[in-house]
Amino acid sequence: MGAGLRNVRGARGWSQERLVREIEQFARRHVIDVASTASLRVYVSEWENGRRAISDRYAAILRRLLGVTDAELRDSPSSPELTLADGYEELLSRIDSARTVSASMVKAFNDQTEVLRMMDRERGASGLVDQMTGHLARLEETLTFAVLPSARRPVALALVGASTLAAWQAIDAGAVDRAWRHYELAKRAARDAEAPMHLAHATAEQAYVLMEAGRAALGVELVREAQHSLGRSGSPRLQAWLHAAEAELCAHAEMPDDAQRALDAAASVVPSGPEERDADLSSIFLNGGHLARWRGHVLAMLGDGGAVSSLYDALEAMDPTFVRAQAGLRIDLAHAHLARGEYDDAQTQVRQARLLANRTGSVRQRRRLDRLSSKM
Incomplete structure (x- = not known):
């Protein structure tokens, strides 16, 4: 008890004091009464040390602030449903x-x-x-x-x-x-x-969990298994998406030649024109512009400084309301600038990306930024 809150707060990179401030700001925005600052400090400490149970009222606030389920917050399995004998x-x-x-x-x-x-x-x-x-x-x-x-x-x-x-x-x-x-x-x-197309897409996306866990090579195998299971029956947009995902996983697995081949394969099958959504699989958004941005990401991961110009073009064309995507693009730019030895430009992109990541509460992007900052 208490480890759940402590772990998710740590993953967010927040101190206990920061969590108290966030609770107070949330309460002001939503016109909710909460305890005083001094009391909240005590509550947070006692919640994390297991000396006080998190009430349902505060749990509802913490779930929205930290982006976790109730079971993750309380570090407990979900309550099983009661089974009636009759x-x-x-x-x-x-x-x-x-x-x-x-x-x-x-x-x-x-x-x-x-x-x-x-x-x-x-x-x-x-x-x-x-x-x-x-x-x-x-x-x-x-x-x-x-x-x-x-x-x-x-x-x-x-x-x-x-x-x-x-x-x-x-x-x-x-x-x-x-x-x-x-x-x-x-x-x-x-x-x-x-639905084999939906199965292939879900399987390939699952590879990103492996990548985030540091098993990118195993993720490559999973993406290729998804491609193999689908064969040639998938839509061109899905086929291009699978190749691009393979390229990204290969880049993280330090397989540059395979990544380049996968990028070329994606470019050869992606449909032309501005349409971005797959008619058969609504979870897929991909056109030539998206693929160019994805290619820039892969090249940045491979340490190719030549990705800078295409990434800036993508940044200029991006919808400004897509805050998380913009943060990811700026992280890619920082990688590309770093590959060219342009440390000041890299630092500028890191700072801007961190501000955006903090706005969306993205732990994944914070981790990327922390890894990148350790190289600078």
């Missing part, structure tokens, strides 16, 4: 409810995922953990009690999209165990829906 009536009620899932309800599920995706891009994932947890729970509940394939498939596909988004948000928050489990959920849902 629950047939309840079971049949749930089955009947799931049986009547309409196209409009599935659309509502997908629309909610889109809203969460947009909010994530603009403000980061830390404040969305409660909404995303509830969204996944509703989708899982519906799928669990949907009996016939005609009802299960559209719900399963909606669950794939929501689960992969939740997994990416968990990676950004530094919650790698949660991310891994969300990807496993996405893969099960994709198999249930008999």
Whole structure:
């Protein structure tokens, strides 16, 4: 008890005093009454040392501030649901409810995922953990009690999209165990829906968990397994995405030749034109401009200073509301400047990226920045 809060606060790089200030600022923004500063200092210390349980009221604040689930915050497994000895009536009620899932309800599920995706891009994932947890729970509940394939498939596909988004948000928050489990959920849902494209995408994205854990070479194998399982049946946009993901993993695994080959393969199949979203897989956003930015990232990871000009072009063209993506691009620029020995420019990009990462609460980008700063 208490280790959960201490660990997630440490991952964010916050002191106890910083956490107290954040709680107070949150309370002012949302017009919520909280204890005095002196009392909050005592609470935080006692929460982390296990001498005081985190109340539900403060847990709701801390989850949004730190981007964690309740179980991660309290360092405890989720409470199991009670099983009724004679629950047939309840079971049949749930089955009947799931049986009547309409196209409009599935659309509502997908629309909610889109809203969460947009909010994530603009403000980061830390404040969305409660909404995303509830969204996944509703989708899982519906799928669990949907009996016939005609009802299960559209719900399963909606669950794939929501689960992969939740997994990416968990990676950004530094919650790698949660991310891994969300990807496993996405893969099960994709198999249930008999959707090989969705399965390949979820499998390849899961490789990023391995990369963040320092096992990039194993991640390369997983991406290639996703490519092999899909064969030539995937859409060109997905094929290009898989090659680009392979290139990025290869760069982190210090396989420069493989990374270059994968980039060339991606460029050879990415569809032309401004359209960015895959018509068959709504989680994929990729066109020539996105691929150019991705190529710049890979080249920066490989220490190629020639990536600087293309990265600045990408930065100029980027939607300014995509705060987290802009932070990532500035980190890439810092890498590229460092490769050219331009230390002042690299430091400037690091400072700007850190400000943006702090705005979104991205633990992943903070880790990237810390690793980069250690080389400067």
